[in-house]
Amino acid sequence: MNKYSQLVQQLKKRIEKGELTPGSRLPSIRLLSQQYQLSKNTVIRALTELENLKLLQAKPRQGFFVCAPQKQIPALQPKQVTLGATAFSVLGAANKPGLLALGSAYPDSRWPTVSWYYQQQAKTARRWARANHQRRSHYSTPPGDPSLRKSLADHLNATALSCNSEEIVITQGAQEALSLCLRSVAEVGDTIAVESPCYYGTLQCIEALGLNVLELPSDPVQGTNLDALESALNQWPIKAVLTNPSFNNPLGFNLDLATRKRLINIANRWNIAIIEDDVFAELSYNQQRSTPIKALDTEQRVLHCGSFSKTVDVDIRLGWVLPGRYYEKVNYYKYVTSIACPALTQQAISELLIGRRYRRHLIQVSRSYQERADMLAEDVHRYWPDKTLFIQPKGGILQWFNLPEQINSDQLFKQALKAGIGISPGNLFCADNRFNHHIRLCYAHYTQSEEQVTAIAKLGEMMEKL
Template sequence: MRKASEVQEPKLYERVAERLGAAIAAGTLRAGDRLPSVRQLSASERVSVSTVLQAYLHLEDRGLIETRPQSGHYVRRRERPLPAEPEVSQPTSQASPVSVSALVTRVYRAANDPRIVPLGAACPSPELLPTQRLHRELALVTREASATAIGYDMPPGSLELRQQVARRSLEWGCPLSPEDFIITHGAAEAISLSLAAVAHRGDTVVLESPAYYGTLQAIETQGLRALEIPTHPRHGLELDALESALRKRKVAAVLVVSSFSNPLGGCMPEENRRRLVELLAARGIPLIEDDLYGDLHFGPLRPRPAKAHDPDGSVLLCGSFSKTLAPGYRVGWVAPGRFRQKVELLKYAHTVATSTPPQLAIAAFLRNGGYDRHLRTLRRQLEAQVRRMVDSVGEHFPEGVRVTRPEGGMLLWVEMPRQVDALELHARALAAGIGIAPGPIFSAQKRYGNCIRLSCGFPWSPQLEGALTTLGSLARSLA
């Protein structure tokens, strides 16, 4: 196993691309400016020509530059200014019972309809995933471990898979051992088990606002109350607001999606993660950290989980391979720290064990290599799709629309003029064969009535562009 000091550094071409990207963002390189030739940049950066070509390809995939035949590389011009970003959310300061299941049912039924353009589904297209290779691994492990593969793999789950996840934790800057992990049915079960381990019926759980509706459903089914905290679309939970709330009321736990949250896409800065852990540790409050999207960063470095700053095992870190490899395999994990024994007992009581063949297949895929290469390709594709979706929303949606700027993941949060009713838009979109996720399902208080979440998990196509054009037209008619 690699040492913690051997955390994977960004590739050389990524460093070159990041410097040029920063210059573009700062305005040092402006739209229409010609970039140095490949040989010039190779000499000035003291890197190979192939490294420069990779860097330019990376920037082109991100939509920052364009190649003009026989001319060179140029900073890409934008046809129109991007929409403004949403402001910090302002939920009420009261803890609320949760009842979102009826609305959520409508959304996920639409996601399962093959006739619907899936702009509401927070999952990547099968086209972007190593489907055939995973199928081969699954077939191979079921043949080679025929008896083992049909038996229960009791908690904590496959040792081979836990070893592979532990090796990856070194690259997160959060070195954990195989014994720290429990394998679950996706991140959803990891979150549900974590909530059950630290909270009791009637307790209050703090979370971001807006928050993922699946988390709200877990809170609802366990009879808990949700306290929504103002959240910045880029930087996540507002810690001053959290600290103020903790002074006024007792809470059982805080639950955050620290990296590329669902639905806002915000990513907590490193210092905020450290402060959050310290703030909660001083009060003896557990932190449930959902790191489902951590591997889908667009920048050169993966954000370190808040768990990296956990001194006493009070952070329950949850994750999954559903967004990066195989949604249908339902393979996730939790590193529950000092709550490990309780979570393991709850896992056995709830579902006995996670399905064995998918665990073995994913373990083999990780062991045999290629996951990091797959992730680099997937991140480039998702970043390009996010950028293009932002442009399209700005072009087709009503004047005054606001859109998030995530630096990872695959989701956009769209805030429309106040008079646009997201639930009515959802109904009209479904009638037109388009699925979206309306804002009210992301709040226990049924807020965000003029907002929707859009998925960027599917490659750009004429069908997708047509669906966005139609959706924008519907939104304009309601405005």
């Protein structure tokens, strides 16, 4: 066996044994050349062969990364979601007073910009109170406050995609936005394709609307399996794909541009809608927002949803939709669902978007969240079982963990709850209990306080006993 083939086999075995984990970066070509005493050309040839075998992925100016194991495309079929009562029970328990909520996806709201926002809201309220005898009370009916839609359009044009204010519908958070989009593209009994695992709020919304779900295999490295989507489209009448492509909840992946382009091409070919949940897109650790799928849409089939709940404060129930060809339906369903969004909140957010205050805020919080992600990873490595697997995301506030097989995350959830610790068990994020050994944590508030580190250590002790 020649030297290049030997290196291919050696690295292949290390990947198969898990010594080189999915998402990890290989040493540089120079270091590999020194380590194995081979020429750089031999190393490059071996790495290229491993890339052809789908074991490595080359990223420009970054190096070679280990790919997730290639899995045979499973036979997928639509199914009903039955999370309802179970999810409500789990979420209710996780919100009890005194609980250290490590699993809830809440951003940290202790920032100067958030304080400024609430001061601005109070200032507007006082102004309205003084002018009460002159001001006529009225609903801020759909599509929403004109000044907010103008400010939001300016912000999106500067950072993400080309749009005008007349294309935007303001909603009460991203959850309402997703619900309006689903109602606009599908009817009871229709099928929606989603990433799996998938945010439980999305699954609950699909369940409440009487829709079926088709779960597409996804992983933290490569994201959504579009081969599985194409296979499913050949078998089932899918109405739409609902995707969370940027710092996905719960996996944390960020779809690359090629995958986003492939997804929109698939949608065009099969004439289906794409509902793009982009709530975490602005929390990129390198301050470079990925191109929204909406920006690639030439046929107005993408319904792009966003929110301020993850970037400013969870109590700000304000979001938006760029519905494309579905504008009239979304606008109508918004009106018959909730008539309007609070005018006071809309005006305060509009003021926040003017100038650079909001963008400076995003830079500040993203840098902080990256540091906190590292803190959580450090403590997990210290206290949890060695076979715990996770890939740190490059944005957002969430971390997905693959626990050793003997650890049942539902049991861990119950034990943690008794100890005053809240986590999100993996089975919340699917329709058929496939994630028994997974949990999701949120690190937005994780600063390695004594209470937090003690909680991570306790979770590690519980895992050792399960």
